[in-house]
Amino acid sequence: MKIAVIENSRSRQEELGQFLTAPPVADFMASMFGPLPRTVRLLDAGAGAGSLTSAFVSRCCEKRDGVRAIETTLYELDGEILDALAETMRECVHRCADAGIRFTFTIHSADFIREMSARIAGDLFGTHPPVFDVAIANPPYRKISTDSAERRALRSVGVETSNLYTGFIALIQRLLVPGGQLVGITPRSFCNGPYFRPFREDFLSQLELRRLHVFDSRQAAFRDDSVLQENIIFHAVKGRNQPDELIISSSSGEHGGDVTEATFPFAEIVHPRDPEKFIHIPSTASHATAKEALSELRHSLASLGVTVSTGRVVDFRLKDALRKEPERGTVPLLYPCHFNGGTVHWPKLEARKPNAILDNDETRPWLVPSGVYLLTKRFTSKEERRRLVACLFDPDEVKAEWVGFENHLNYFHASGHGLERTLAVGLYAFLNSTVVDQYFRRFSGHTQVNATDLRTLAYPDRETLQAMGRDMKSLDLSQDEIDQLVTKHLNAR
Numbered sequence: 437m438k439i440a441v442i443e444n445s446r447s448r449q450e451e452l453g454q455f456l457t458a459p460p461v462a463d464f465m466a467s468m469f470g471p472l473p474r475t476v477r478l479l480d481a482g483a484g485a486g487s488l489t490s491a492f493v494s495r496c497c498e499k500r501d502g503v504r505a506i507e508t509t510l511y512e513l514d515g516e517i518l519d520a521l522a523e524t525m526r527e528c529v530h531r532c533a534d535a536g537i538r539f540t541f542t543i544h545s546a547d548f549i550r551e552m553s554a555r556i557a558g559d560l561f562g563t564h565p566p567v568f569d570v571a572i573a574n575p576p577y578r579k580i581s582t583d584s585a586e587r588r589a590l591r592s593v594g595v596e597t598s599n600l601y602t603g604f605i606a607l608i609q610r611l612l613v614p615g616g617q618l619v620g621i622t623p624r625s626f627c628n629g630p631y632f633r634p635f636r637e638d639f640l641s642q643l644e645l646r647r648l649h650v651f652d653s654r655q656a657a658f659r660d661d662s663v664l665q666e667n668i669i670f671h672a673v674k675g676r677n678q679p680d681e682l683i684i685s686s687s688s689g690e691h692g693g694d695v696t697e698a699t700f701p702f703a704e705i706v707h708p709r710d711p712e713k714f715i716h717i718p719s720t721a722s723h724a725t726a727k728e729a730l731s732e733l734r735h736s737l738a739s740l741g742v743t744v745s746t747g748r749v750v751d752f753r754l755k756d757a758l759r760k761e762p763e764r765g766t767v768p769l770l771y772p773c774h775f776n777g778g779t780v781h782w783p784k785l786e787a788r789k790p791n792a793i794l795d796n797d798e799t800r801p802w803l804v805p806s807g808v809y810l811l812t813k814r815f816t817s818k819e820e821r822r823r824l825v826a827c828l829f830d831p832d833e834v835k836a837e838w839v840g841f842e843n844h845l846n847y848f849h850a851s852g853h854g855l856e857r858t859l860a861v862g863l864y865a866f867l868n869s870t871v872v873d874q875y876f877r878r879f880s881g882h883t884q885v886n887a888t889d890l891r892t893l894a895y896p897d898r899e900t901l902q903a904m905g906r907d908m909k910s911l912d913l914s915q916d917e918i919d920q921l922v923t924k925h926l927n928a929r
């Protein structure tokens with residue numbers, strides 16, 4: 437493609453939110469689409485000189501995966517760039533013709549926000565809003581004040597948002613057919629900005645996120661080196677069921693630069709119970725190296741002198757010995773409801789489960805001598821962020837000579853006794869890390885975490901686990917902090 441030289445003044449560029457996508461980034465965006473229909477109705481809103489449509493055309497011509505026709509609709513407000521846009525489109529016609537694809541286009545020299553809002557709201561009598569199978573977008577970004585024309589237009593279709601780019605995406609989303617795909621490059625601010633909460637809700641309720649891509653350098657994505665926004669590329673599909681997992685990738689943004697990618701549970705990116713609906717984007721680079729390090733682990737739990745067993749107290753078999761509250765002659769009984777972050781919260785009198793069990797001849801065989809134990813939940817719900825949830829039983833916190841671990845827990849021990857503390861804390865970090873959780877999900881598939889699964893997992897050697905344990909200054913670290921610590925020690929082996 438010829439690169440059109442557009443000499444707009446800086447202030448005019450800012451007014452239009454005009455920052456053109458560099459060709460390698462446009463190509464990369466085009467490569468993110470999934471399978472396409474034979475006839476693609478394509479939308480390029482805020483088309484500039486047409487580099488995104490051009491990249492999409494290249495993808496279809498090269499891939500030859502069944503696309504026979506591309507019907508393109510382009511919106512561009514800047515009269516001065518229209519000649520370049522028309523020229524790019526004529527090139528697309530020729531390239532497509534050579535590949536046996538029919539390419540047609542309509543350029544609307546109009547305000548996308550005002551025109552589409554009116555059409556969606558039904559204000560323009562007799563004109564239904566158009567529908568699209570595919571949209572590719574680098575929308576303009578500029579704040580829009582509460583009483584601006586753009587804001588009023590968006591409000592008329594129920595979109596309340598403070599930036600042009602989120603307005604564009606909200607409208608584009610409404611024009612997609614079910615299963616229609618959108619690849620967009622936008623500032624990253626919508627992922628966690630408090631003002632973008634209504635936008636996030638709208639976006640996540642109508643679009644299924646399939647992939648997010650971030651750049652290591654802030655300036656990488658654009659030709660214009662004064663753009664200091666952090667950008668993100670997303671691939672989303674019109675629909676209401678978020679996937680179980682999505683791909684997070686990152687690259688330098690330079691041509692031919694490496695792309696690192698990793699798969700994350702959706703619940704880790706948008707936490708199911710987060711009312712703000714923040715979109716968390718973990719770092720993929722450290723993740724990829726940790727995953728590699730994990731694949732090299734050779735130690736079995738047995739070689740560490742550690743055993744994992746299912747909690748021995750089956751409550752309905754020992755019904756008569758259970759007590760709601762601790763009393764004389766009882767010892768603590770631990771259920772998953774006693775997990776409280778990284779440690780145990782006991783007793784939990786408001787819980788429905790008993791907190792204690794009688795310590796007598798009948799129950800003693802099912803109890804363990806007090807000590808440092810690592811506990812994991814056997815059952816997690818599908819919505820839970822993690823499949824592996826480990827917490828530390830600390831005898832300094834729960835004073836007793838014997839304890840009962842209920843059957844919904846697994847406990848790590850040393851021949852029926854407690855573990856050495858740094859080893860237990862190291863295991864705590866390892867099992868609570870994202871890489872291990874992911875690795876585990878891959879081989880287990882179901883939501884149960886049985887003792888056998890934990891027994892077959894490969895572990896770091898004892899020294900590495902102890903070093904992790906020593907490095908954990910508190911059990912109350914964030915997921916990111918645990919991940920960094922575990923990655924550091926796995927890579928240092």
Ligand SMILES: C[S@@+](CC[C@H](N)C(=O)[O-])C[C@H]1O[C@@H](n2cnc3c(N)ncnc32)[C@H](O)[C@@H]1O
Pocket residue numbers: 452453454455456457481482483484485486487488511512513514517546547548549550573574575576577
């Ligand atoms: C960030 S640039 C991206 C251009 C092109 N898609 C690319 O990726 O190189 C956004 C474009 O949207 C245009 N634009 C701004 N406001 C618009 C509006 N309300 N309706 C249509 N186009 C608009 C700008 O003139 C600019 O060319």
